[in-house]
Amino acid sequence: MTDKTHIESVGQSAKTLIACGDDFALMKQAVDELYRVFSGITGVRVDQLGADKDIMLPSGKAISTAAAAHCLLEMKRTAVFLRGIDKAIRQQLSANPQKTLHLLYAGTGPYGTLIIPLLLLYKPQELIVDLLDINSVSLVALQKVIDTLALNDYIGEVYCTDATRFIIPRHYDIAISETMLACLKSEPQVAIMQNLIPQLAEDCIFIPEEISIDACLTNPKMEMERLLYYENESPPFERRLLGNVFVISKHKLDDIKSRKTFSIPDDAIVFPVLNLFTTVKVFDNEILTDNDSSITLPKRFYDFRRQSANEVVFWYVQGEKPRIESGIVQPTF
Ligand SMILES: C[S@@+](CC[C@H](N)C(=O)[O-])C[C@H]1O[C@@H](n2cnc3c(N)ncnc32)[C@H](O)[C@@H]1O
Numbered sequence: 111m112t113d114k115t116h117i118e119s120v121g122q123s124a125k126t127l128i129a130c131g132d133d134f135a136l137m138k139q140a141v142d143e144l145y146r147v148f149s150g151i152t153g154v155r156v157d158q159l160g161a162d163k164d165i166m167l168p169s170g171k172a173i174s175t176a177a178a179a180h181c182l183l184e185m186k187r188t189a190v191f192l193r194g195i196d197k198a199i200r201q202q203l204s205a206n207p208q209k210t211l212h213l214l215y216a217g218t219g220p221y222g223t224l225i226i227p228l229l230l231l232y233k234p235q236e237l238i239v240d241l242l243d244i245n246s247v248s249l250v251a252l253q254k255v256i257d258t259l260a261l262n263d264y265i266g267e268v269y270c271t272d273a274t275r276f277i278i279p280r281h282y283d284i285a286i287s288e289t290m291l292a293c294l295k296s297e298p299q300v301a302i303m304q305n306l307i308p309q310l311a312e313d314c315i316f317i318p319e320e321i322s323i324d325a326c327l328t329n330p331k332m333e334m335e336r337l338l339y340y341e342n343e344s345p346p347f348e349r350r351l352l353g354n355v356f357v358i359s360k361h362k363l364d365d366i367k368s369r370k371t372f373s374i375p376d377d378a379i380v381f382p383v384l385n386l387f388t389t390v391k392v393f394d395n396e397i398l399t400d401n402d403s404s405i406t407l408p409k410r411f412y413d414f415r416r417q418s419a420n421e422v423v424f425w426y427v428q429g430e431k432p433r434i435e436s437g438i439v440q441p442t443f
Pocket of ligand 1: 169173174177218219220244274
């Protein structure tokens with residue numbers, strides 16, 4: 111049954127998340143309100159984590175309904191994705207006035223977090239979304255959200271299928287998929303991009319636009335102090351960039367297949383910890399960097415106080431457990 115209060119509240123939360131900048135109090139309020147409404151409508155709550163099952167695919171793990179619901183609460187991730195997607199919609203609408211945009215959202219979860227709140231800011235004549243998830247429980251929940259918020263006019267097809275094998279049936283103006291963890295571990299983001307992007311037209315915007323992973327040598331004390339102090343009071347902070355490990359985007363789908371080797375400079379004495387940093391460029395200047403969210407958390411690979419190395423090599427492994435693997439070449443004394 112349609113609920114006007116819910117519609118107003120979700121629309122207002124979407125506006126707040128787009129406009130609140132780095133006001134984390136407002137951001138949290140808006141995300142909490144979305145969670146209150148969506149969990150109330152669907153009965154899917156984050157405290158059910160563990161009660162439902164992940165789906166293991168040949169290309170990685172599709173996280174369970176409750177785990178996918180939990181993504182909403184990562185407030186900066188949700189805010190930055192909504193802002194990026196909103197910008198992409200506006201850009202495509204202004205490039206194609208009079209046209210109804212067609213969007214594909216692959217990996218919706220039970221709340222359709224990255225598109226449902228935005229729909230209330232547009233007219234159904236402006237955009238139609240096809241929804242896709244491998245998890246039928248999530249799609250049943252999402253249909254309840256759509257019905258309650260009276261959004262059926264914005265919804266095209268609903269596919270319960272594997273996005274890594276999905277054959278794209280039509281032209282899309284925007285395709286969205288956030289099925290990742292930091293360092294592109296576990297979940298099938300890469301396989302989904304490798305399947306969908308070559309099927310999309312050149313004018314289609316894929317979101318996220320780019321995911322890149324950089325190798326940096328870090329100083330643990332500096333890293334800690336950076337988190338403890340306000341930006342303008344922070345003691346000097348530096349990292350040593352070794353280079354880009356992988357980047358994946360519409361125009362760079364194959365970089366992930368290569369091995370990347372980095373020499374370890376003498377600075378490793380002052381910057382002894384090798385971390386990989388994931389950066390997600392959602393769209394335009396809407397970017398998530400280290401510590402903004404779980405999908406961009408730095409991952410420690412080596413501590414050169416414990417073992418020394420001349421070179422480090424990284425490669426990406428695809429399959430049921432996608433991950434970055436690495437090895438070192440040790441000095442010969
Ligand atoms: C990390 S959750 C994200 C949920 C929501 N899009 C958000 O950002 O809050 C990923 C979702 O993608 C779905 N998924 C993962 N791999 C998939 C695949 N290969 N095909 C279809 N859906 C997939 C999962 O079932 C889950 O609902």
